[in-house]
Amino acid sequence: MRYSQKRMATEENKNAAAGSGSQSGAKAATQPAAQQGFVYLPLIAGWLVPGAGHFLLGKWIRGSLLAASVLGMFVTGLAMKGELYTSVHNILDILCLAGDLGNGLLYVAGRVAGWGAEQVQTTVADWGARFIVVSGLLNVIAAVDAHNLRTGRKS
Amino acid sequence: MTYFPAVLLFALFASTVFGITQRETPRGMIRYGIYCFVLFVGSAIALSWLMFFIAR
Numbered sequence: 001m002r003y004s005q006k007r008m009a010t011e012e013n014k015n016a017a018a019g020s021g022s023q024s025g026a027k028a029a030t031q032p033a034a035q036q037g038f039v040y041l042p043l044i045a046g047w048l049v050p051g052a053g054h055f056l057l058g059k060w061i062r063g064s065l066l067a068a069s070v071l072g073m074f075v076t077g078l079a080m081k082g083e084l085y086t087s088v089h090n091i092l093d094i095l096c097l098a099g100d101l102g103n104g105l106l107y108v109a110g111r112v113a114g115w116g117a118e119q120v121q122t123t124v125a126d127w128g129a130r131f132i133v134v135s136g137l138l139n140v141i142a143a144v145d146a147h148n149l150r151t152g153r154k155s
Numbered sequence: 156m157t158y159f160p161a162v163l164l165f166a167l168f169a170s171t172v173f174g175i176t177q178r179e180t181p182r183g184m185i186r187y188g189i190y191c192f193v194l195f196v197g198s199a200i201a202l203s204w205l206m207f208f209i210a211r
Contacts, residue, residue, distance in 0.1 A: 062175050065171055065175060066171075066172060066175055066176075068171075069167075069168040069169075069171040069172050070168075070172070072164075072168050073164075073165070073168040073169075076164055076168075080156060080161075124156055124161075127156075127161050131161075131165065134165070134169065135168075138168070138169060138172040141172060141173075141176050142172055142175075142176060144176075145175070145176040154179060155179055
């Protein structure tokens with residue numbers, strides 16, 4: 001592994017970059033269990049289920065707070081009769097749909113269950129639609145944070 | 156729901172995520188979360204007053 005960003009030059013990464021094939025195999029055996037396996041798993045899990053990426057890494061408090069924040073914003077948006085974007089008509093709709101997709105399985109569940117208003121009709125419902133979009137964007141930030149924890153970019 | 160509770164809820168959720176993801180230590184997370192919360196709410200109040208005076 002080679003990383004170009006700050007804080008990536010940990011002893012572990014330096015050793016992995018400097019080591020030969022046989023040595024890296026031996027080092028892999030000495031790595032903790034949390035550092036082995038599919039490196040993108042926390043990223044994908046965190047995107048699909050809010051907080052799951054942090055739970056996989058044993059960061060229970062952080063994961064719980066992130067899950068509560070994302071779920072809270074999503075549910076608040078639905079309670080305000082916000083819209084789940086299903087089709088796109090212009091560039092703003094495309095951006096809003098991309099934000100909604102950041103909610104992962106919450107968006108899929110919402111589509112399947114028919115949550116959200118068909119059409120935004122009040123000012124509060126417009127705020128609700130923004131809440132849902134922003135909850136998806138916050139979920140993406142949380143998933144990337146889980147990935148950074150997994151790769152050692154963040155402690 | 157009126158505008159101000161919506162602002163408070165939005166600021167609370169967003170600043171929680173920002174605090175956790177943008178800082179490394181628990182102390183730094185709390186401080187940055189509070190900083191973001193104050194900025195969200197403060198800027199909403201400031202812009203509201205600005206629009207109030209523009210509309211007069």
